[in-house]
Amino acid sequence: xxxxxxxxxxxxxxxxxxxxxxxxxxxxxxxxxxxxxxxxxxxxxxxxxxxxxxxxxxxxxxxxxxxxxxxxxxxxxxxxxxxxxxxxxxxxxxxxxxxxxxxxxxxxxxxxxxxxxxxxxxxxxxxxxxxxxxxxxxxxxxxxxxxxxxxxxxxxxxxxxxxxxxxxxxxxxxxxxxxxxxxxxxxxxxxxxxx
Numbered sequence: 001x002x003x004x005x006x007x008x009x010x011x012x013x014x015x016x017x018x019x020x021x022x023x024x025x026x027x028x029x030x031x032x033x034x035x036x037x038x039x040x041x042x043x044x045x046x047x048x049x050x051x052x053x054x055x056x057x058x059x060x061x062x063x064x065x066x067x068x069x070x071x072x073x074x075x076x077x078x079x080x081x082x083x084x085x086x087x088x089x090x091x092x093x094x095x096x097x098x099x100x101x102x103x104x105x106x107x108x109x110x111x112x113x114x115x116x117x118x119x120x121x122x123x124x125x126x127x128x129x130x131x132x133x134x135x136x137x138x139x140x141x142x143x144x145x146x147x148x149x150x151x152x153x154x155x156x157x158x159x160x161x162x163x164x165x166x167x168x169x170x171x172x173x174x175x176x177x178x179x180x181x182x183x184x185x186x187x188x189x190x191x192x193x194x195x
Contacts, residue, residue, distance in 0.1 A: 001188055002151040004090055005123075005141060005165075008100035010157035011175045012083050012115065018074040018106075025070060036061060044071070044103045047126035051105045071105035077113055082178035084118050090190045097121040099141050099154065101132050101161075121145075132156070133164025142170070153188055155181065 009016030023033040034041070040057050043049035049057075051069045059065050090096050098119045102110065103126045116122050123141050130137040142149060149169030156162050157175045165172035173184050185191050 001094055001153055001171075001190060003142075003145050003147045003153070004087075004094055004096045004185075004190065005099040005138075005152060005154040005170070006083075006087060006096060006119070007154075007156035007158075007161065007175065008098050008102065008110070008115070009077075011155065012080055012087070012098070012118070013077045013110070013113075014080050015076055015078045018071060018076070021074040022070040025074070026064065026066070042131060044105075045101050045125045045131045047104065047129055051103075069105050071103060072108070075106045075109050077106075077109055077115075079113055079115060080178065083181065086178065086182055086185060086191070087118055089192060090185060091120070092192055093190055095120045095145065097123060097141065097145065099123045099132070099137065101125040132158075132161040133167075135164065135168050138165050138168045138170055142168075153190070155184070 006012060019033055020030040023030040026033065037058065040049060040054050044051065044054050051071055055066045055069065087096055096119055100122070102124050107124070110116070123144070125131045125137065128137065128140055130140055138154070142152060152170045154162070154165040154170045154172040155175045159174055162172045162174050175181055182191065
């Protein structure tokens with residue numbers, strides 16, 4: 001194994017989903033917000049739409065004016081120290097990068113958290129123009145890292161993203177919790193014994 005690719009939200013970062021809080025502020029359910037904005041959210045994740053454009057489209061669809069960027073305001077990431085400790089141990093053996101679907105409004109909070117220092121590189125959908133589970137997302141990381149799919153391991157909390165990695169030949173598993181992650185990483189020979 002040459003490379004480990006970790007998702008961020010729902011793995012290393014807890015409370016990454018700001019939609020329930022945003023929807024509440026807008027007087028709608030999270031499900032209704034997601035259904036209404038699914039295409040525009042995808043464009044935001046791909047860096048093809050700015051937050052200003054997103055909310056202008058939202059206003060055209062709903063008639064509701066949003067005076068601030070709720071994506072940024074309601075995003076309150078909390079780092080998972082147990083996962084970060086495991087990543088630090090894996091980095092003693094192989095290169096570990098983040099491969100995340102994220103957006104420009106979330107970038108400042110992620111940067112302020114100090115999270116990026118825990119990885120050898122961070123590959124973000126809004127900067128790549130590719131969104132998991134698009135096969136191109138995984139291929140871009142593999143190309144940049146000069147790594148064959150069979151030499152890489154990927155983990156994510158979303159089954160569709162795990163399936164996307166498996167389709168391109170990357171070994172992959174679903175993240176459930178830090179204890180299960182440790183078991184998986186140990187099974188791939190990626191953890192030294194703790195001192």
